Amino acid sequence: MDEFALIERYFRRPDQPPGDGVVLGPGDDAALLLPPAGDELVMTLDTSLGGHHFPDDLPAADVGHRCLAVNLSDLYAMGARPLWFLLSVTLPQADEAWLAGFAQGLFDLADRAGIALVGGDVTRGPLSVSIQATGAVTPGRALRxxxxxxxxxxxxxxxxxxxxxxxxxxxxxxxxxxxxxxxxxxxxxxxxxxxxxxxxxxxxxxxxxxxxxxxxxxxxxxxxxxxxxxxxxxxxxxxxxxxxxxxxxxxxxxxxxxxxxxxxxxxxxxxxxxxxxxxxxxxxxxxxxxxxxxxxxxxxxxxxxx
Amino acid sequence: MDEFALIERYFRRPDQPPGDGVVLGPGDDAALLLPPAGDELVMTLDTSLGGHHFPDDLPAADVGHRCLAVNLSDLYAMGARPLWFLLSVTLPQADEAWLAGFAQGLFDLADRAGIALVGGDVTRGPLSVSIQATGAVTPGRALRxxxxxxxxxxxxxxxxxxxxxxxxxxxxxxxxxxxxxxxxxxxxxxxxxxxxxxxxxxxxxxxxxxxxxxxxxxxxxxxxxxxxxxxxxxxxxxxxxxxxxxxxxxxxxxxxxxxxxxxxxxxxxxxxxxxxxxxxxxxxxxxxxxxxxxxxxxxxxxxxxx
CATH class of the missing domain: 3.90.650.10 (PurM-like C-terminal domain)
Known part of the structure; x- marks a missing residue:
């Protein structure tokens, strides 16, 4: 199964509503988003590496939860409400059981937090997860x-x-x-x-x-x-x-x-x-x-x- | 030199204008951005790994240029004008000569493209660069x-x-x-x-x-x-x-x-x-x-x- 089929199977959720402001989600060169009028955006990017930022043997569902949580924590610390995130996963081989578990842990938390996956990529290499999360806050009101x-x-x-x-x-x-x-x-x-x-x-x-x-x-x-x-x-x-x-x-x-x-x-x-x-x-x-x-x-x- | 000092030395440019819409750049939990009123945002995230996506022995300045170029290419392919990017760098050790070269290649292209670095992180691990780039496009006019x-x-x-x-x-x-x-x-x-x-x-x-x-x-x-x-x-x-x-x-x-x-x-x-x-x-x-x-x-x- 190649990158495109993996994304289609584990990260597209056509049965879910696309999320507020999501004009075009995963599947093109980039996502299209309509930001909430008048708000400031709050944007963070964190990379988590297996064996460095989390134990190598952490179950896949926990990895999915954890890597999103790390980014949500940054958004909340700025007083933002979550909107969208992009996901880049690097893993040693196209391990479908791992990806299924990862996606479950990821989406469980994403749905609770009300944040929508809008794009990203999956590539081969040492286990690492980069997530970029965007939230919104009333201008001048962010916590600094x-x-x-x-x-x-x-x-x-x-x-x-x-x-x-x-x-x-x-x-x-x-x-x-x-x-x-x-x-x-x-x-x-x-x-x-x-x-x-x-x-x-x-x-x-x-x-x-x-x-x-x-x-x-x-x-x-x-x-x-x-x-x-x-x-x-x-x-x-x-x-x-x-x-x-x-x-x-x-x-x-x-x-x-x-x-x-x-x-x-x-x-x-x-x-x-x-x-x-x-x-x-x-x-x-x-x-x-x-x-x-x-x-x-x-x-x-x-x-x-x- | 720790992560915070590295970011301060190589990725903060206090003498440069912060970029359109940049309310708060690198240095807090997240960046604060004011999107152009009425536009749609175009957002992409790509991870490039040394030895996989570029040769291990590529000079640092080329790595900086290349990893940003890969993301700009996605923005241009949607018809977007570049606004901001977040950068996450993982490297085996805090190699200051490498970081100086990387930052030079990165900012040379960023300045030509008119895109502003607004945040991210630097961590230890196998060489990899994740960049999330955001652009803007008139609603309904993105190239799909x-x-x-x-x-x-x-x-x-x-x-x-x-x-x-x-x-x-x-x-x-x-x-x-x-x-x-x-x-x-x-x-x-x-x-x-x-x-x-x-x-x-x-x-x-x-x-x-x-x-x-x-x-x-x-x-x-x-x-x-x-x-x-x-x-x-x-x-x-x-x-x-x-x-x-x-x-x-x-x-x-x-x-x-x-x-x-x-x-x-x-x-x-x-x-x-x-x-x-x-x-x-x-x-x-x-x-x-x-x-x-x-x-x-x-x-x-x-x-x-x-």
């Missing part, structure tokens, strides 16, 4: 990294450290744990980003470790600092069972969390399901407040791609 | 594969066979030939696609071999046929010097040509620089007319990704 100010609260949606602990579990063969399931199929509240629009100061998708991504906010906002209250970091039951000396590094520097980290400018209550974990200060470094009250400067760290 | 009708002329811009002969030259170490230069830096008329809007019947980017891509037009247009006049196929001097038995297979089934194949519905002259190479007929197969006047059905063939 640069909107933090000293005195704002620091808050998070999701559980930092799940990705790192999940990888440890996966590698140890414990694949049914909550954390391993999060690694395989990152889950995050699909409506949180939109709830932050017009209210949060700054926001970022936490994918390379909480401290490193917090650092991006502080730098983009003009060189601010932060105090992080470790006792308030949300946990799942598996993280809660760890010693603090083991847990904090996972929560502060582990990758693959897909949490939404944001700042909150006033005294209004935080959105449901999010946690107050500290505050933005005038200048660095980031201070970690331990449960016994002492504070220490954070050492830089996080997932590095090189 | 499905617009061919029996009786239309068949025409081409560019020289089919250059990609295949260029690969042969490259592998033989003849890297300064016209064809090898085309393989390294595919060149095509940047204004031809726009000149076809509202005039051509169907159009397609020829990247997988002339016969195969012609087949896509014929299938998308409802199962038509075509007669191809081999004596009229444009050549460069290196193709002209080959025996016909060697040249025709290269011209009909070689990949990487980045020609623009289109149909022409009336007797008006073709756009400058394009050639009349046959006509669309009621039904298949595709007939090849040889210079001595005999015709033969074409055997299917072309670049297959699996």
């Amino acid at each position: 990294r640069s909107g933090a100010r000293a005195g704002q609260r620091l808050a998070i949606g999701g559980v930092p450290g799940q990705g790192g602990l999940g990888l440890r579990h996966w590698q140890a063969g414990e694949r049914a744990s909550v954390s391993a399931r999060h690694l395989a199929r990152p889950a995050f509240p699909l409506d949180l980003g939109a709830a932050l629009v017009g209210r949060a100061g700054a926001a970022i998708d936490v994918s390379d470790g909480l401290l490193q991504d917090l650092g991006h906010i502080l730098k983009a906002s003009g060189g601010l600092g932060a105090e992080l209250d470790l006792a308030t970091l949300p946990v799942n039951e598996e993280l809660a069972a760890l010693d603090e000396a083991d847990r904090y590094p996972l929560q502060l520097t582990g990758g693959d969390d897909y949490c939404l980290l944001f700042t909150w400018p006033d005294a209004r209550p935080l959105p449901p399901g999010t946690s107050d974990i500290g505050m933005i200060t005038e200048k660095g470094p980031i201070l970690l407040r331990y449960p016994d009250g002492r504070t220490e400067p954070a050492r830089p760290g996080g997932w590095r791609h090189f | 594969r499905s617009g061919a009708r029996a009786g239309q002329r068949l025409a081409i811009g560019g020289v089919p066979g250059q990609g295949g002969l260029g690969l042969r030259h490259w592998q033989a170490g003849e890297r300064a030939s016209v064809s090898a230069r085309h393989l390294a830096r595919p060149a095509f008329p940047l204004d031809l696609g726009a000149a076809l809007v509202g005039r051509a019947g169907a159009a397609i980017d020829v990247s997988d071999g002339l016969l195969q891509d012609l087949g896509h037009i014929l299938k998308a247009s409802g199962g038509l046929g075509a007669e191809l006049d081999l004596a009229t196929l444009p050549v460069n001097e290196e193709l002209a010097a080959l025996d016909e038995a060697d040249r025709y297979p290269l011209q009909l089934t070689g990949g990487d040509d980045y020609c623009l194949l289109f149909t022409w519905p009336d007797a008006r002259p073709l756009p400058p620089g394009t050639s009349d190479i046959g006509m669309i007929t009621e039904k298949g197969p595709i007939l090849l007319r040889y210079p001595d006047g005999r015709t033969e059905p074409a055997r299917p063939g072309g670049w297959r990704h699996f």
Whole structure:
């Protein structure tokens, strides 16, 4: 089966509605889309490589879910509502069982998020998935990294450290744990980003470790600092069972969390399901407040791609 | 140097204007773009792998040019004017000399085409480049594969066979030939696609071999046929010097040509620089007319990704 037949069988869904604004979907040199009038578009592109960004033996349906989730997380962190995505898959051979599983995991999440596949390609090579996702946001309302100010609260949606602990579990063969399931199929509240629009100061998708991504906010906002209250970091039951000396590094520097980290400018209550974990200060470094009250400067760290 | 520093050094150009409609370029979770009011967007995504889609030893500047050219070719084949692109690069190590060369080749072409880099990522892994390019077209005016009708002329811009002969030259170490230069830096008329809007019947980017891509037009247009006049196929001097038995297979089934194949519905002259190479007929197969006047059905063939 060649590229065109594979795309036809696994990625065309003629029985589905084409998606809002989709004038021409997969099958030509490019897709044709009519953007929502007056909105700004939010566009992201991420490549995930087998053995680098996800385990080589991750089931195909999880790969499909995960690679789309990584891109959706970027859209939500900007406060965007998802519209369309393009998909480029490279795989060692035309493995139909793998593609069927991949497409199922991909479309399950795509349908829940309301995002439509509009094109892409399938080629032979080492396993990798590139997805480009587009969303829409009211002009001027996108959540940016640069909107933090000293005195704002620091808050998070999701559980930092799940990705790192999940990888440890996966590698140890414990694949049914909550954390391993999060690694395989990152889950995050699909409506949180939109709830932050017009209210949060700054926001970022936490994918390379909480401290490193917090650092991006502080730098983009003009060189601010932060105090992080470790006792308030949300946990799942598996993280809660760890010693603090083991847990904090996972929560502060582990990758693959897909949490939404944001700042909150006033005294209004935080959105449901999010946690107050500290505050933005005038200048660095980031201070970690331990449960016994002492504070220490954070050492830089996080997932590095090189 | 980590991912963020690499992007900052090689892919941010703070001294350049950001590009039309670019509200927020590289550096946040996603780019923010304001699409041209009333236009349709044209979106394509292609992944190029070292050793598969281009020679492993292609100089970095050529890789940068080539990977963008492949996407621009898709935009032009839809009649779109280029707007923005996202870039995802995977490379085995943080090789700064390679990245500097790559960025130079990429931006040289981007600036000529008027397309702005707005985001993406750089990660570690086997050499691969994914580019997602977006263009704009007046609603309803995009060139599609499905617009061919029996009786239309068949025409081409560019020289089919250059990609295949260029690969042969490259592998033989003849890297300064016209064809090898085309393989390294595919060149095509940047204004031809726009000149076809509202005039051509169907159009397609020829990247997988002339016969195969012609087949896509014929299938998308409802199962038509075509007669191809081999004596009229444009050549460069290196193709002209080959025996016909060697040249025709290269011209009909070689990949990487980045020609623009289109149909022409009336007797008006073709756009400058394009050639009349046959006509669309009621039904298949595709007939090849040889210079001595005999015709033969074409055997299917072309670049297959699996």
